[in-house]
Amino acid sequence: MKNEGIALMHVAILGGTGPQGQGLALRLAMAGVETTLGSRHADRAAETASGLNEKLGGKPGSARIAGSDNAGAIRAAGRFVFLAVPYDAHHDTLTGLRPQLEGKILVDLAVPLAPGNPRAMSMPPEGSATEAAQAILGEAIPVVGALHNVSAWSLARLDDKINCDILVVGNSVDAKAEVIDLIERLGVNAYDAGPAESARCVEAVTSILIRLNISKKVPFTHAGIRIWAPGS
Amino acid sequence: MKNEGIALMHVAILGGTGPQGQGLALRLAMAGVETTLGSRHADRAAETASGLNEKLGGKPGSARIAGSDNAGAIRAAGRFVFLAVPYDAHHDTLTGLRPQLEGKILVDLAVPLAPGNPRAMSMPPEGSATEAAQAILGEAIPVVGALHNVSAWSLARLDDKINCDILVVGNSVDAKAEVIDLIERLGVNAYDAGPAESARCVEAVTSILIRLNISKKVPFTHAGIRIWAPGS
Numbered sequence: 001m002k003n004e005g006i007a008l009m010h011v012a013i014l015g016g017t018g019p020q021g022q023g024l025a026l027r028l029a030m031a032g033v034e035t036t037l038g039s040r041h042a043d044r045a046a047e048t049a050s051g052l053n054e055k056l057g058g059k060p061g062s063a064r065i066a067g068s069d070n071a072g073a074i075r076a077a078g079r080f081v082f083l084a085v086p087y088d089a090h091h092d093t094l095t096g097l098r099p100q101l102e103g104k105i106l107v108d109l110a111v112p113l114a115p116g117n118p119r120a121m122s123m124p125p126e127g128s129a130t131e132a133a134q135a136i137l138g139e140a141i142p143v144v145g146a147l148h149n150v151s152a153w154s155l156a157r158l159d160d161k162i163n164c165d166i167l168v169v170g171n172s173v174d175a176k177a178e179v180i181d182l183i184e185r186l187g188v189n190a191y192d193a194g195p196a197e198s199a200r201c202v203e204a205v206t207s208i209l210i211r212l213n214i215s216k217k218v219p220f221t222h223a224g225i226r227i228w229a230p231g232s
Numbered sequence: 233m234k235n236e237g238i239a240l241m242h243v244a245i246l247g248g249t250g251p252q253g254q255g256l257a258l259r260l261a262m263a264g265v266e267t268t269l270g271s272r273h274a275d276r277a278a279e280t281a282s283g284l285n286e287k288l289g290g291k292p293g294s295a296r297i298a299g300s301d302n303a304g305a306i307r308a309a310g311r312f313v314f315l316a317v318p319y320d321a322h323h324d325t326l327t328g329l330r331p332q333l334e335g336k337i338l339v340d341l342a343v344p345l346a347p348g349n350p351r352a353m354s355m356p357p358e359g360s361a362t363e364a365a366q367a368i369l370g371e372a373i374p375v376v377g378a379l380h381n382v383s384a385w386s387l388a389r390l391d392d393k394i395n396c397d398i399l400v401v402g403n404s405v406d407a408k409a410e411v412i413d414l415i416e417r418l419g420v421n422a423y424d425a426g427p428a429e430s431a432r433c434v435e436a437v438t439s440i441l442i443r444l445n446i447s448k449k450v451p452f453t454h455a456g457i458r459i460w461a462p463g464s
Binding site: 119120121154157160163164167191192193194195197198200201202204205207208209211212215217218219220221222223224225226227228229230231232 | 395
């Protein structure tokens with residue numbers, strides 16, 4: 001599966017009807033990657049997919065987006081299953097779908113924001129969502145944390161490049177390399193930011209960005225972060 | 233003290249003979265801010281200061297840098313005391329100098345990197361160096377975490393702008409505002425990244441940058457992070 005060609009690539013996005021999942025599906029479609037949105041309600045996923053395909057009508061060469069229940073989306077996926085459910089459904093979704101996820105890479109977008117205060121974190125006892133996901137799935141199913149810091153707003157603005165770099169974390173170096181390769185097809189830089197433990201920082205960057213973006217003291221919204229080399 | 237004019241401004245840098253302290257003193261001097269480097273060895277601080285003044289000879293308008301023991305440096309400071317000692321001396325330095333720090337703002341640069349592995353963190357039980365410092369000093373002496381992610385190498389290259397943004401954390405909004413005002417005189421953007429708890433993320437960004445900067449997979453070294461707004 002590692003050398004799965006882009007023409008054959010099909011990924012799942014669990015919680016794909018949310019804003020983050022929809023934005024990601026659009027970007028993947030534009031990169032020629034087929035997607036099945038998973039949802040607890042297959043009808044809603046199919047309806048959302050159809051709306052996204054319509055939005056993509058004007059973009060030549062874009063791949064199709066389908067909709068299904070979560071288990072069906074995983075079955076449709078070759079290698080990558082993105083997890084974009086709201087954080088309060090994160091653990092239960094993983095626990096329920098664990099058997100179906102064997103042989104896949106779980107790409108976790110979850111950010112454990114504090115309930116009622118998105119400017120702060122409420123990390124699980126494992127330290128981060130990525131670490132919790134890896135504990136739930138067991139070491140045989142690699143979990144890769146990624147795309148925490150990119151706003152749904154930026155993903156959905158298809159005429160603009162994504163305005164940030166992507167920090168990728170996880171305990172499997174090989175799985176991270178596969179995810180980085182996929183994400184870079186979206187036209188962004190993706191960097192290996194270390195093992196799952198680094199997710200304690202990478203997930204928390206989101207709450208700092210939310211704090212800045214809602215602050216009246218800065219002249220911007222929807223900012224991301226970039227790794228910035230000297231002289232660039 | 234809050235409206236201390238820049239002409240009268242004098243800051244201390246404890247651990248000022250290390251690379252981070254020296255780089256910061258040079259940048260402050262270029263911004264017209266006088267500095268006293270503090271060290272356990274006053275002679276060494278004076279010698280280092282003299283070398284830095286020599287280096288600044290060619291920069292018109294730059295302020296003087298002096299050297300002293302740590303207590304003397306604090307006495308020379310109006311408002312701001314930067315703490316740039318190696319992390320293994322962080323707690324003892326604060327405990328020993330606590331009485332002298334009353335009335336000052338402690339600006340903590342500490343990053344609790346894992347001993348022997350700068351690509352990982354080894355956070356204190358309080359969660360971060362900033363939180364530990366605040367616990368040691370007590371709430372009456374505000375601790376502000378800042379400048380964790382800027383490399384000594386970037387600070388010392390005086391002909392180039394500092395290549396990153398500065399994330400500033402701490403429980404006192406007023407103290408953070410004063411520190412942001414000072415740091416922005418160095419020609420960088422400084423942002424309020426939240427309370428001391430946010431230091432768990434901001435300090436850890438350093439280990440992720442170190443990981444990237446020593447990786448053979450990226451074409452750069454000495455990178456920093458920037459907050460990146462859409463369209464910029």
